[in-house]
Amino acid sequence: MSARLAVVGGGVIGSMIAWRAARNGWRTTLHAPDIDGAGTSVAGGMLGCAGEGRPGEDALLEFALAARDRWPALLADLEGSGVDTADIMVAADTLLVAADSSDSGHLRAVIDHLAAFDMRPEPVDRNRMRSAAAMLGSGVRRGYLASGEGAVDNRALLAAVRCGAHSAGVTVTTEKFCRIDDLDADQVVVATGSWAPDLIEGAPVTAEKGEILRLSRPPSAPPPPDVVVRARWRGRSVYVVPRRDGVVVGATQYEAGDRADTAPRVGGVSDLLIDATELMPGLAEYRVAEIGSGLRPTTPDGLPLVGRCDDRTVVAVGHGRNGILTAPLTAEIVVDLLDAAPSPPTSPWVARLDPRRFA
Ligand SMILES: Cc1cc2nc3c(=O)[nH]c(=O)nc-3n(C[C@H](O)[C@H](O)[C@H](O)COP(=O)(O)OP(=O)(O)OC[C@H]3O[C@@H](n4cnc5c(N)ncnc54)[C@H](O)[C@@H]3O)c2cc1C
Structure with missing residues (x-):
């Protein structure tokens, strides 16, 4: 037995x-x-x-x-x-992008750090970025493609x-x-x-809370990107992950005082919406399908x-x-x-x- x-x-x-x-x-x-x-x-x-x-x-x-x-x-x-x-x-891939010069400096430091691990995301120009993510707005200043991620x-x-x-x-x-x-x-x-x-x-183990949104695409709106788009956006982080019927926009991150308090905070949701629609203005046409939040189990x-x-x-x-x-x-x-x-x-x-x- x-x-x-x-x-x-x-x-x-x-x-x-x-x-x-x-x-x-x-x-x-x-x-x-x-x-x-x-x-x-x-x-x-x-x-x-x-x-x-x-x-x-x-x-x-x-x-x-x-x-x-x-x-x-x-x-x-x-x-x-x-x-x-x-x-x-x-x-299959991830596009790493930055908005202003301070965000670009932050992204550049991450790219330099990755070289020590033999990871070299490829710098890409605007045309290449837009062919992977047509909705990208004009505020995007710099981009790198992490193939296979x-x-x-x-x-x-x-x-x-x-x-x-x-x-x-x-x-x-x-x-x-x-x-x-x-x-x-x-x-x-x-x-x-x-x-x-x-x-x-x-x-x-402590809990770090995060707000996250699911947006669905009406037929008239531009299609979701082919890649994950991760942005350093005016000092904050935001990402857009494609789904068959829309995108996921995430995510905030802060220590959860009380694990039972799982309701999304208005401030977190509004930051995500502002950053995501500046990053990809076409997302303004999408529908809010779900506002969620969850806990990341974190160690020292x-x-x-x-x-x-x-x-x-x-x-x-x-x-x-x-x-x-x-x-x-x-x-x-x-x-x-x-x-x-x-x-x-x-x-x-x-x-x-x-x-x-x-x-
Ligand atoms: C907003 C957000 C975005 C994230 N994005 C990513 C991402 O893009 N990529 C990535 O890799 N990770 C991501 N993560 C992190 C990832 O979700 C977590 O690391 C992962 O879910 C941890 O999995 P888990 O099974 O350990 O914990 P959980 O998914 O939290 O599951 C724990 C389970 O334990 C159960 N449980 C608790 N107590 C008991 C009990 N006493 N008896 C029985 N069952 C119990 C709960 O019901 C729950 O189902 C994200 C997390 C958040 C919050």
Whole structure:
């Protein structure tokens, strides 16, 4: 009889771990209650590396690059499990742009920093920018194309992973657990994102809130861009991610004082609308389909906490602003850890992501 695994948390991290573990023979239950503010369903879905590269966050960028390499195999595996992946990828490249000279200086510093990681987004002229994103306004001053840095529809991704999990025999419940000891399983994986401290006492995870918009395109409006557009716009950041029927515009980022306060703030929404319609004036013709906000589970050094807490419990939380991108690599590390026990796991990331590194 195979061993029983309980995965707590049905976001992208928990769902992907449950699917992978079940494929490897674990008798898996995924505990996936619906809690307001979960990051997976609100995210922009960018698989961002160059767009997320910030001086001082080298380890995070290395983790993001390693995760990006897992995506082709992930999509192939989902297809191999009979899951339709046609709606998952929504863009293949990212255009990084800046507005005024101060924004251009900021973007230039990021581009220089990326060279140390052998990433060289290509400078592009106005014509090239407009052929990828016809709606770009005249305020755009500088642009670089990060080829191969795409985006997924996060909701389609979660649905596909859940479908794969179902085919692999995962049982899904909506039960919310308050104590790990109450779970009837041989091994437990805690993947509760921003709610990690509720189950793992003292887990160094805080929540960063973000507003995000979904705009739908009426037939008369210009089409969405072919690429992700990430802008440094008059000192703020804004991005536009294509969807089949419109775009996602995101996102604000600030510390969430209270995790229960998931209502979008008027100021955040208005900043996004102002910046996005200056960046792409044609978006003014789109319809506001959804105003959302969610929580990014954040750790003191920006890297997630992935690893063993004790003989029965593994944790996979704290994926910050990159959890969609890094989910496949996280699932690989966790399932390797579960399968290898009692031998040590093989992934070189295990030591760097050790959940006890702040103790
Ligand atoms: C506005 C915004 C935009 C973002 N854009 C991007 C992006 O473009 N690209 C990217 O890679 N990342 C992005 N992110 C980050 C990404 O969404 C998160 O890193 C990711 O969702 C983390 O996944 P998770 O499964 O750990 O957590 P979540 O998605 O938050 O899921 C945690 C789950 O745990 C469940 N849970 C909580 N407590 C319990 C309990 N006691 N028992 C059972 N279940 C419980 C919750 O119901 C929830 O479903 C964005 C986040 C935000 C907020």
